[in-house]
Amino acid sequence: MLSDDERKEMLAEGHIGALDDAQSSDLDLLAELLADESTWARPPTAIGDEIAELIAREAHPDVAPVTIDAARARRNERRRVAVPILAAVAAAAAVIVGLVVTRSSGPSTQFSARLEATGLAPSASGSASISRNNAGFRIDLDTHGLVPLPAGEFYQAWLKDSRGTLVPIGSFSSSDGHVTMWSGVSPNAFPTLTITIEAADGHQDSSGRKVLGGPVVGR
Amino acid sequence: MSSMALVDNEVERGHRRAPQGHCSSVARVERGVLEAFRRGEGDAVRHVYREYGGLVYAVAHRALGRADLAEEAVQQTFLQAWKAAASIDVERDPAAWLATIAKRVAIDIHRREARRPAGKLDDVAADDPAVISLPPDAEALDAVWHVRRAIDRLPADEADVVRLQHLEGLTHSEIAARLGIALGTVKSRSHRAHGKLAACLGHLREPVT
Numbered sequence: 001m002l003s004d005d006e007r008k009e010m011l012a013e014g015h016i017g018a019l020d021d022a023q024s025s026d027l028d029l030l031a032e033l034l035a036d037e038s039t040w041a042r043p044p045t046a047i048g049d050e051i052a053e054l055i056a057r058e059a060h061p062d063v064a065p066v067t068i069d070a071a072r073a074r075r076n077e078r079r080r081v082a083v084p085i086l087a088a089v090a091a092a093a094a095v096i097v098g099l100v101v102t103r104s105s106g107p108s109t110q111f112s113a114r115l116e117a118t119g120l121a122p123s124a125s126g127s128a129s130i131s132r133n134n135a136g137f138r139i140d141l142d143t144h145g146l147v148p149l150p151a152g153e154f155y156q157a158w159l160k161d162s163r164g165t166l167v168p169i170g171s172f173s174s175s176d177g178h179v180t181m182w183s184g185v186s187p188n189a190f191p192t193l194t195i196t197i198e199a200a201d202g203h204q205d206s207s208g209r210k211v212l213g214g215p216v217v218g219r
Numbered sequence: 220m221s222s223m224a225l226v227d228n229e230v231e232r233g234h235r236r237a238p239q240g241h242c243s244s245v246a247r248v249e250r251g252v253l254e255a256f257r258r259g260e261g262d263a264v265r266h267v268y269r270e271y272g273g274l275v276y277a278v279a280h281r282a283l284g285r286a287d288l289a290e291e292a293v294q295q296t297f298l299q300a301w302k303a304a305a306s307i308d309v310e311r312d313p314a315a316w317l318a319t320i321a322k323r324v325a326i327d328i329h330r331r332e333a334r335r336p337a338g339k340l341d342d343v344a345a346d347d348p349a350v351i352s353l354p355p356d357a358e359a360l361d362a363v364w365h366v367r368r369a370i371d372r373l374p375a376d377e378a379d380v381v382r383l384q385h386l387e388g389l390t391h392s393e394i395a396a397r398l399g400i401a402l403g404t405v406k407s408r409s410h411r412a413h414g415k416l417a418a419c420l421g422h423l424r425e426p427v428t
Contacts, residue, residue, distance in 0.1 A: 001388045002384060002388045010384065012417075013417060030362075031385070033362055033363050034381070035386055037386070038277055038281035038284075039277055039370070039386075040370070041289070042273055042276065043289070043290060043293055047294060051268055051294055052265050053261075055259045055261075056264075058259065059301075060259070119286055119287045120287045
């Protein structure tokens with residue numbers, strides 16, 4: 001193993017005895033920094049995608065996060081437009097609706113997600129099962145290893161589509177355990193589940209401080 | 220003088236002439252990429268991150284001492300850089316500009332972590348910033364920026380030798396055995412690399428501006 005003095009001798013290219021005090025001090029600092037893990041540390045490549053996503057949402061407010069209220073309003077609008085059409089085909093629709101109601105009257109697990117930790121919470125893990133019923137999509141989330149947050153902060157769960165549009169599906173305080181949340185949008189259209197750390201600061205957008213995330217897959 | 224005051228003074232000094240020779244501040248991304256970065260185009264953001272993410276991460280890691288906080292600092296640095304991108308000089312290497320933002324962000328995160336509610340000391344990691352509450356040393360952050368930049372400019376095979384020598388403390392013979400190359404090759408790479416580092420790091424304590 002090299003000693004610190006041997007490393008400094010290399011850095012000074014054999015001229016360590018000729019250095020003045022300032023140069024000697026610089027040499028000490030350089031030797032210290034080259035032996036510091038921080039100097040050589042490399043960030044995960046995935047952060048680049050997360051940064052691009054954050055900036056895209058800020059740069060294009062037309063695809064800003066969709067709120068639950070907005071999603072509900074869109075659903076109501078679709079429902080209002082659909083009524084005359086359904087009336088025109090009442091007999092056939094009755095049969096179809098009957099079949100759909102029969103199939104969806106009880107909850108059944110239709111999606112699942114395995115959530116991977118990010119660097120912000122490297123020891124965390126999570127999973128979710130998602131079932132549909134007449135009220136929407138019920139998300140049963142199990143998380144482990146999430147640290148308790150300081151006052152004023154909380155964990156926020158989101159469903160995300162391929163354009164990066166986020167729909168908030170619920171928040172929780174901290175720690176291990178089971179949480180039940182609800183979504184008005186389908187995981188078919190929003191196939192990624194993420195958990196971020198948020199602050200109660202009046203800003204509704206995601207902070208980008210993601211701790212868990214993973215794809216939602218059909219069962 | 221506090222670390223924060225030092226950072227503020229660096230900003231007030233404005234532009235500094237870049238060092239000459241092969242260490243000069245040649246932009247690593249083209250003007251068009253920086254213009255696309257301004258517009259928030261995803262490919263340009265990823266390109267700028269690939270070129271400078273390591274530099275920013277090294278500064279943040281040195282300041283915060285934890286990978287998770289450093290990653291958060293990197294995200295916030297690039298987001299703030301984009302928000303301020305209207306003022307960026309696309310003809311200039313943005314590295315120093317990013318480093319200045321990174322230092323500010325890292326110091327802010329350090330302060331935030333230092334304010335976190337106190338728990339039982341037994342429950343807190345020894346390297347938790349809440350325990351070690353000294354503010355990051357701005358001079359050392361500038362220095363780590365200079366060193367990382369010089370390392371990033373080395374060919375990969377020379378950088379590997381320097382890392383094994385200084386981070387892992389291996390001798391030439393141990394490096395030759397580790398990499399499976401001739402002892403003479405290790406010595407020549409080490410000699411070339413240290414010569415380049417010496418040329419690039421003559422002003423190690425200069426503020427990054």
